[in-house]
Amino acid sequence: MTRWRLTIEFDGRPFMGWQRQDHGPSVQQTLEEAIHRMTGEATSVHAAGRTDAGVHALAMAAHADIEKTVTEHRLREGLNALVRPQPISVTAAEQVADDWHARFSCIGRKYLYRILNRRAPPALDRGRIWHIPVPLDAEAMAEGAALLVGKHDFTTFRSVHCQSDSPLKTLDRLDVKRVGEEIHIEAAARSFLHHQVRSMVGCLALVGRGQWQPDDIRKALDARDRAKLGLNAPAEGLYFVEAIYP
Amino acid sequence: MTRWRLTIEFDGRPFMGWQRQDHGPSVQQTLEEAIHRMTGEATSVHAAGRTDAGVHALAMAAHADIEKTVTEHRLREGLNALVRPQPISVTAAEQVADDWHARFSCIGRKYLYRILNRRAPPALDRGRIWHIPVPLDAEAMAEGAALLVGKHDFTTFRSVHCQSDSPLKTLDRLDVKRVGEEIHIEAAARSFLHHQVRSMVGCLALVGRGQWQPDDIRKALDARDRAKLGLNAPAEGLYFVEAIYP
Structure with a gap:
């Protein structure tokens, strides 16, 4: 298992916000589904901030645990291909320590x-x-x-x-x-x-x-x-x- | 008749370009229809540059001749209400001389x-x-x-x-x-x-x-x-x- 730190830009207009919602698309769900399509794994993506519907991000920080071995390049490029057509862009992906937490480590x-x-x-x-x-x-x-x-x-x-x-x-x-x-x-x-x-x-x-x-x-x-x-x-x-x- | 100089911001994505086209929406047509709905007049809007499909404008200059008496404020606000939902904004409207031409006077x-x-x-x-x-x-x-x-x-x-x-x-x-x-x-x-x-x-x-x-x-x-x-x-x-x- 590798913990990945993701840096994410998104246009908040089409989303109900960061967090998964029953009644509409979210940034979290879009990313989790992209990871699932890429790896077959059901993982959770945790963000530094759970932004509301319509709020944008220039560089949201998030993390996800992935079993499959993948390079930084492949992960970033693969996710960017799979989140389309939603206006989300993974601008960076890097391996971090297993105890690094996008929300709780954030100062x-x-x-x-x-x-x-x-x-x-x-x-x-x-x-x-x-x-x-x-x-x-x-x-x-x-x-x-x-x-x-x-x-x-x-x-x-x-x-x-x-x-x-x-x-x-x-x-x-x-x-x-x-x-x-x-x-x-x-x-x-x-x-x-x-x-x-x-x-x-x-x-x-x-x-x-x-x-x-x-x-x-x-x-x-x-x-x-x-x-x-x-x-x-x-x-x-x-x-x-x-x-x-x- | 008053010749009006208009300053126009637009997002080029939904348009076939500035100029009227048979096969899709244009900035020119959207503005001409807004003027028609406001005044009942069929007038032409001439621009400094006839931008292509997908090209944007921060401050396009254009002119139109309008018979109806209207204030700068009313014209600008009225057009901005009537061009919706298209991403066009008339940021300024001012009276100019009858021989002022958005395209030919432009240096x-x-x-x-x-x-x-x-x-x-x-x-x-x-x-x-x-x-x-x-x-x-x-x-x-x-x-x-x-x-x-x-x-x-x-x-x-x-x-x-x-x-x-x-x-x-x-x-x-x-x-x-x-x-x-x-x-x-x-x-x-x-x-x-x-x-x-x-x-x-x-x-x-x-x-x-x-x-x-x-x-x-x-x-x-x-x-x-x-x-x-x-x-x-x-x-x-x-x-x-x-x-x-x-």
Whole structure:
């Protein structure tokens, strides 16, 4: 048995999310079926982050145990041929130690959230960016974002379906910057609560529109109450960027 | 009657190209039908560049004459509502002089060609980038590209269907640069022959792969013979970037 680490790029649009679902296609199921067709083995693919429906990944980290002997090249090329026509690409495959775990060994996760901030809707990036047609104040958003960095009880920014034991998380970075017609929000932490990035971005968008003051972010955080969340941003603008390991 | 200048972003994947075709959807037809539904008028939309099937645009320039009185805001928003679900976005609409012509007044055109140069195929940019899995030598490509800049007879790099009176064109710029996993080729000229950018990129890819030497580009150019073209690059990596007016 060899444990394989896979690096995976995917377009989240056609998927119900990373995790296997009864009611539609998932990235996990697509990869597991490709491995089964290649090796005859029924294995599980575990990811660093179980992204929601419509969320994209530039470089998701995952692992799978495979009995059959195969080279890195063959595994990567074979999987890329077999996942078609789904928009998934295995960009790297490498052997790792048997105790390496894509989820539990991961010590850092990075996300990018893209907002298209212009009047006209996106044509080239439809389904891959959140369109906000009114002008956003990126400086006010950055001011609000800074209030979320650090160790906090993120109950307000957590989905009611979140399975984490604790709402306490340490947010290492939440940067807001304007990039041409877009606003990019980069988030980094050891781990995130379910919907945490989208919930933080939704409230920052309210600040950007002037509906909230930056300090309303602090009030929402201090409330520790999901009902005080201003807005949950849509999945389409969110990208899993990178998983970090020791 | 008001002549309107439109700036248009589109994803070329679902279209037979800019120009109206009997056998499939075009950007031109989609826009003309949207204007018709908005105003009841049958007008023609003229573009700076008549892009091929599968070619994208970041900011195509076009014009249309409209009798009905309408504000810039209403025209842009109305068209964007009416072109759905096609991936077209009118990013700007402005009134221009009656003798302003998107094609004939245009004094410069810029294109971008994107190559994804890694083993794994694209997932997020499928249909929007040319995938070349073998390593390309971007410096050799830049050396070859430099030989094409200037005024030349581009017969070798011209489609047999090209309707231009002359094969003589002045290429102002053809820059090759590596951007992460991608190679970007930027081309600028007053105007281009049909398939000229794709033909130049195809031959530069041969240079990048080492199948051609940079100087083979000069030989192909000097031959003035379409049969000496090494390779025509696919449409999917090509973007119309900008049209320039006095």
